[in-house]
């Protein structure tokens with residue numbers, strides 16, 4: 001399996017090279033050259049299998065010969081051993097034909113653990129074999145950072161630097177990033193928003209002298225392996241509800257478009273997904289784009305679902321690449337327009353193709369709070385604000401007898417203020433994090449300035 005860049009002019013790589021490379025050298029994102037498919041019989045055979053077995057069968061065609069079957073099985077087993085639910089991604093029913101897919105049973109209580117625990121294991125195995133070490137830099141609006149730190153802390157072959165927007169993540173998210181005391185972990189509070197963090201990260205990848213000097217690697221959904229790991233739970237949940245004999249739809253709380261893009265890949269692989277619904281908070285650039293065909297940046301306004309406070313949605317580029325018939329030059333032009341002028345207009349053909357696949361909706365702050373309250377009152381379910389955004393949008397897209405699966409992306413205890421404001425109950429942290437508020441914090445403030453960030457990283461690596 002080979003990987004190509006969405007901008008069409010970077011080297012074609014193997015799975016392992018793409019995983020260790022992160023951003024393509026032309027500024028694009030790696031995607032598989034072709035999408036492997038599964039037959040209805042292959043999909044039917046997944047029903048009732050353990051999560052780990054489904055993960056192996058779904059991901060194996062994408063990884064080529066990066067790992068032997070035995071190595072890959074062991075990697076998967078280790079990745080999910082720390083989850084606190086035997087099903088890994090269990091479902092609960094919210095109402096007639098509406099299901100919640102709980103993706104917060106990993107160590108840091110968000111869906112990011114599904115991919116990050118796996119790529120932590122894959123990086124370790126690949127770097128050991130190569131006798132190499134890398135510098136991982138990540139950008140986070142709260143959950144990617146904590147999951148990355150948990151997955152890579154204490155490893156000899158990596159230093160991890162996480163840029164988070166100062167004051168714009170929840171206290172639990174911040175403490176998850178600032179309290180680990182491992183010497184290879186560095187939490188950097190950047191003076192800006194998540195888009196600034198992600199833009200500086202991409203600047204670092206595009207600054208080849210720095211990139212090559214520190215052997216930069218990425219664990220954001222820039223990294224194809226992150227997206228791949230997230231494809232698996234679309235299969236486990238859909239087959240549990242009758243796929244491939246029955247179509248299902250998904251609503252996904254969306255920011256950087258990685259999670260919903262994983263659903264798109266599942267569909268391309270043959271999973272009978274009827275609709276993929278993009279759910280945004282008040283930072284609704286993706287919903288506006290689907291309505292108008294114009295991707296136009298507005299300022300980020302902080303919300304009670306802070307992990308989705310994003311305006312430059314990285315993986316949308318991967319969807320555009322396919323919508324433009326894999327024309328890398330067309331994508332490169334649109335990305336240049338975004339950088340230079342703050343937006344671009346999608347061609348009629350490409351937006352039509354996107355609308356064939358995706359629906360969209362938004363939830364305001366008030367609607368998010370009202371949904372947390374209504375769901376608690378009607379089902380007893382306590383949900384995080386990101387999940388509530390998606391539930392509100394999903395309710396607008398319930399259609400007849402097609403089951404709707406809404407992704408529940410974080411544990412409510414990561415956002416206790418928003419939950420308490422809605423229902424008067426402050427969700428408690430699980431046992432392994434019970435002393436989070438007592439642990440000492442360690443972080444560095446950093447300006448939204450490429451040179452300042454690169455200098456800090458180089459200094460830390462040298463010590």
Ligand SMILES: Cc1ncc(COP(=O)(O)O)c(C=O)c1O
Nearest residue numbers: 143254255256257258259307409
């Ligand atoms: C809790 C939560 N929900 C939803 C999202 C949005 O996911 P994506 O960025 O893959 O669209 C994020 C951030 O990625 C998140 O942390």
Ligand SMILES: N[C@@H](CCOP(=O)(O)O)C(=O)O
Nearest residue numbers: 140141142143144220221307
């Ligand atoms: N919401 C994310 C933002 C980064 O997304 P990623 O999937 O590209 O890593 C976060 O919580 O950090």
